[in-house]
Amino acid sequence: MIDFKELVLASHNAGKLKELQAMLGDAVRVRSIGEFSSVEPEETGLSFVENAILKARNAARISGLPALADDSGLAVDALGGAPGIYSARYADGQGDAANNAKLLAALRDVPDAERGAQFVCALALVRHADDPLPILCEGLWHGSILHEARGEHGFGYDPLFWVPETECSSAELPAEQKNRLSHRARAMALLLQRLGL
Ligand SMILES: O=P(O)(O)OP(=O)(O)OP(=O)(O)OC[C@H]1O[C@@H](n2cnc3c(O)ncnc32)[C@H](O)[C@@H]1O
Numbered sequence: 001m002i003d004f005k006e007l008v009l010a011s012h013n014a015g016k017l018k019e020l021q022a023m024l025g026d027a028v029r030v031r032s033i034g035e036f037s038s039v040e041p042e043e044t045g046l047s048f049v050e051n052a053i054l055k056a057r058n059a060a061r062i063s064g065l066p067a068l069a070d071d072s073g074l075a076v077d078a079l080g081g082a083p084g085i086y087s088a089r090y091a092d093g094q095g096d097a098a099n100n101a102k103l104l105a106a107l108r109d110v111p112d113a114e115r116g117a118q119f120v121c122a123l124a125l126v127r128h129a130d131d132p133l134p135i136l137c138e139g140l141w142h143g144s145i146l147h148e149a150r151g152e153h154g155f156g157y158d159p160l161f162w163v164p165e166t167e168c169s170s171a172e173l174p175a176e177q178k179n180r181l182s183h184r185a186r187a188m189a190l191l192l193q194r195l196g197l
């Protein structure tokens with residue numbers, strides 16, 4: 001059980017922030033790293049977990065508050081797990097539309113049966129910048145990659161991610177439903193359990 005009333009969310013991604021805030025609800029008062037700095041730390045880790053810890057430490061250092069970071073991405077089977085930790089930078093920082101276009105092009109000749117993919121989320125919570133024992137929780141969401149974009153909700157790769165259990169893309173799911181099913185929802189459920197919230 002951790003004793004704090006306030007934490008900073010270490011993300012500069014508006015879509016992610018909205019989802020994390022909705023999932024945390026009233027459990028704790030949430031601030032955003034954007035209140036303290038607009039500089040994004042370089043994500044130099046080789047894993048989701050390393051990058052999540054790095055972002056959380058950076059936010060705790062800047063804000064003086066406990067910090068929660070999310071490092072996430074899309075791992076596509078036919079691409080050997082790419083774009084993975086490089087999901088945000090897949091099209092060299094040109095943004096979501098360019099990332100999605102690049103993914104569709106990479107999978108142009110890949111048949112339906114081989115288009116499996118998973119969204120991955122690693123959450124890291126540090127009590128302070130030098131916390132020697134970050135709390136780490138992970139979540140996976142299995143699906144496959146569509147041949148064209150569908151839906152308007154969510155962010156990032158959501159329009160291309162087919163969710164078998166709901167038979168629609170994750171961008172076609174209302175926010176409440178994505179927030180119950182997603183990789184981020186699964187990781188957050190574990191985190192809230194760990195925190196006794
Ligand atoms: O690092 P922060 O500041 O949190 O923001 P970011 O967008 O750079 O976040 P990541 O480094 O974790 O990269 C994750 C990328 O993976 C994709 N992604 C992660 N979760 C997603 C989701 O729920 N739906 C769609 N795409 C997602 C999306 O392209 C994100 O930009």
Ligand SMILES: [Mg+2]
Nearest residue numbers: 040043071088
């Ligand atoms: Mg990032």
